[in-house]
Amino acid sequence: MGILVVGSVAFDSVETPFGKMDSILGGSATYFSTSASFFTDVSLVAVVGDDFQEEHIDFLRSRNIDLTGLSRVNGKTFHWKGKYGYDLNEAQTLETHLNVFESFKPVIPALYAGADYLFLANIDPELQMEVLNQMQKPRVVACDTMNFWISSKREALKKVVERVDILIINEGEARQFTGEANLVKAAKSILAMGAKTLIIKRGEYGVLMFTDSTIFAAPAYPLEEVFDPTGAGDTFAGGFMGYLANTGDTSEEGIRQAIIFGSVMASFNVEDFSLNRLKKLDYKEIESRYRGFKKMTHFEGLSSR
Amino acid sequence: MGILVVGSVAFDSVETPFGKMDSILGGSATYFSTSASFFTDVSLVAVVGDDFQEEHIDFLRSRNIDLTGLSRVNGKTFHWKGKYGYDLNEAQTLETHLNVFESFKPVIPALYAGADYLFLANIDPELQMEVLNQMQKPRVVACDTMNFWISSKREALKKVVERVDILIINEGEARQFTGEANLVKAAKSILAMGAKTLIIKRGEYGVLMFTDSTIFAAPAYPLEEVFDPTGAGDTFAGGFMGYLANTGDTSEEGIRQAIIFGSVMASFNVEDFSLNRLKKLDYKEIESRYRGFKKMTHFEGLSSR
Numbered sequence: 001m002g003i004l005v006v007g008s009v010a011f012d013s014v015e016t017p018f019g020k021m022d023s024i025l026g027g028s029a030t031y032f033s034t035s036a037s038f039f040t041d042v043s044l045v046a047v048v049g050d051d052f053q054e055e056h057i058d059f060l061r062s063r064n065i066d067l068t069g070l071s072r073v074n075g076k077t078f079h080w081k082g083k084y085g086y087d088l089n090e091a092q093t094l095e096t097h098l099n100v101f102e103s104f105k106p107v108i109p110a111l112y113a114g115a116d117y118l119f120l121a122n123i124d125p126e127l128q129m130e131v132l133n134q135m136q137k138p139r140v141v142a143c144d145t146m147n148f149w150i151s152s153k154r155e156a157l158k159k160v161v162e163r164v165d166i167l168i169i170n171e172g173e174a175r176q177f178t179g180e181a182n183l184v185k186a187a188k189s190i191l192a193m194g195a196k197t198l199i200i201k202r203g204e205y206g207v208l209m210f211t212d213s214t215i216f217a218a219p220a221y222p223l224e225e226v227f228d229p230t231g232a233g234d235t236f237a238g239g240f241m242g243y244l245a246n247t248g249d250t251s252e253e254g255i256r257q258a259i260i261f262g263s264v265m266a267s268f269n270v271e272d273f274s275l276n277r278l279k280k281l282d283y284k285e286i287e288s289r290y291r292g293f294k295k296m297t298h299f300e301g302l303s304s305r
Numbered sequence: 306m307g308i309l310v311v312g313s314v315a316f317d318s319v320e321t322p323f324g325k326m327d328s329i330l331g332g333s334a335t336y337f338s339t340s341a342s343f344f345t346d347v348s349l350v351a352v353v354g355d356d357f358q359e360e361h362i363d364f365l366r367s368r369n370i371d372l373t374g375l376s377r378v379n380g381k382t383f384h385w386k387g388k389y390g391y392d393l394n395e396a397q398t399l400e401t402h403l404n405v406f407e408s409f410k411p412v413i414p415a416l417y418a419g420a421d422y423l424f425l426a427n428i429d430p431e432l433q434m435e436v437l438n439q440m441q442k443p444r445v446v447a448c449d450t451m452n453f454w455i456s457s458k459r460e461a462l463k464k465v466v467e468r469v470d471i472l473i474i475n476e477g478e479a480r481q482f483t484g485e486a487n488l489v490k491a492a493k494s495i496l497a498m499g500a501k502t503l504i505i506k507r508g509e510y511g512v513l514m515f516t517d518s519t520i521f522a523a524p525a526y527p528l529e530e531v532f533d534p535t536g537a538g539d540t541f542a543g544g545f546m547g548y549l550a551n552t553g554d555t556s557e558e559g560i561r562q563a564i565i566f567g568s569v570m571a572s573f574n575v576e577d578f579s580l581n582r583l584k585k586l587d588y589k590e591i592e593s594r595y596r597g598f599k600k601m602t603h604f605e606g607l608s609s610r
Contacts, residue, residue: 181391181392182528182529182530182531183509183527184528184529185529188529202510205507205510205511206510214600214601215527216601216602216603216604217511217524217527217601217602218604219511219522219524222488222489222513222520222522223487223489224487224489224490224493225487226487253604253605256603256604256605257604257605259604260604287607290607291606291607294604294606294607295519296519296520296521296522297521297523297604298521299521299523299558299561299562299564299565299599299602300558300561300562301596301599302592302595302596302599
């Protein structure tokens with residue numbers, strides 16, 4: 001079995017210096033599952049309202065994403081409105097309408113409970129825990145979170161982190177969660193909570209991975225045109241988990257490769273609004289950019305000169 | 306012949322969240338030459354006042370740095386006062402007393418004019434040009450600059466950049482110099498001015514190198530204790546040029562290795578105030594951290610699986 005993701009399917013209204021788009025397809029589970037679908041089978045648990053268009057369902061189906069777990073209820077779909085300045089690293093949230101997402105109680109279909117790979121996208125840590133409790137024995141559990149939960153549900157979040165294998169958060173969140181300005185100290189403090197692997201996302205600066213004995217640093221792919229960073233983190237996580245699930249190789253070496261695949265997917269995603277770039281993407285382009293990462297980071301080791 | 310560096314030898318008064326030091330040894334040429342001295346012979350052209358202590362001269366001599374070009378004149382040595390917050394990436398300048406540095410006119414001793422490697426540290430671009438005009442035919446010229454010269458002497462700076470092989474500046478300066486928010490575009494615009502290689506320093510995020518056809522991304526070494534970032538950029542440049550001069554390998558592969566050596570040196574330098582860490586450093590530690598960089602960035606390429 002492939003990956004199960006629990007998160008949001010949403011509409012985004014996004015303004016960047018390069019344009020403005022209203023009510024386009026978004027949501028953590030949407031970006032994650034689309035990205036992961038390039039590598040493996042994905043099942044999605046989320047909720048949408050009755051305003052959610054059939055074309056989006058069709059798109060997700062076209063990516064072979066199993067939508068048994070997507071419930072459609074009366075009301076409006078979660079809607080996020082945000083804005084980016086020229087510093088595309090940080091979004092300014094203008095409006096958040098949770099709508100049907102407010103009463104979202106993820107119920108894992110029996111068929112999904114045996115999934116080997118589970119991604120808990122950024123939702124209330126108490127719900128993340130409920131999902132965990134409905135699962136049988138996943139091989140790899142990864143989770144994301146955000147500043148809001150770190151400040152409002154810190155204890156619940158800590159309990160989730162105790163039970164996950166991989167925590168994927170951004171730099172600011174790692175500092176906030178631990179109260180440590182220094183990232184190496186912050187990482188140690190998070191690993192001490194129980195996660196075996198910590199992946200810290202740094203936007204255009206790439207990713208740092210920490211385990212109890214190693215550090216891996218991956219750059220972001222320098223792009224000449226970044227249109228819309230929305231969903232980059234979930235697209236990263238999708239490529240990362242997708243590759244892990246595809247190979248089943250959860251050694252450190254496998255995780256490092258998965259991080260590069262995640263970075264590749266995120267680098268494509270920011271090239272256009274919404275999922276537009278992922279919709280046009282093919283696997284050859286993914287491999288080619290992976291090779292680009294390899295070239296971009298290569299340097300010779302020390303010989304015994 | 307080794308490297309010639311023209312820049313400042315100064316006193317710094319530095320405050321960081323971890324302590325406060327008054328009138329400690331600093332200056333771009335000091336950091337650069339000390340760092341480069343681990344790899345090759347260095348000659349220094351700079352000016353100090355009559356308050357410059359013999360112990361500092363002794364230290365530089367102990368590193369085999371040729372001080373024929375260090376003039377000692379009546380007056381006070383250049384003194385910079387700065388402060389760092391927990392975000393150690395950016396210094397806040399509190400005071401700048403140019404003192405004897407104000408009337409610094411670099412005169413290159415005849416013996417130095419044939420140097421193969423020249424580093425023009427951050428000084429007035431008009432003086433950088435005067436230095437260039439006194440040189441015979443250096444194999445590799447690299448230069449640094451700062452926001453102050455970019456805004457006040459842009460045209461003079463452009464003329465210098467036309468004539469150098471390698472420009473080493475920080476991210477903010479690259480954006481300021483070109484008016485481009487996007488770093489890839491900024492890099493293209495700088496390479497179009499004439500520099501063959503552009504190295505963009507990003508503090509704790511590492512370094513990006515651009516040529517007309519390639520990009521190299523190197524991380525910074527994640528450190529648990531960063532005491533004082535002063536001089537990190539010049540220490541980077543010193544390790545970089547020092548290694549280049551040592552091997553004579555100016556191929557892209559050689560430049561990439563030199564960037565890692567520069568990053569290694571900078572990572573040591575920030576572990577203590579002033580040049581204190583470099584004073585205790587030995588070459589075995591340098592090689593060991595280079596290997597650490599190699600491990601930290603390694604991932605497998607794509608096999609034909």
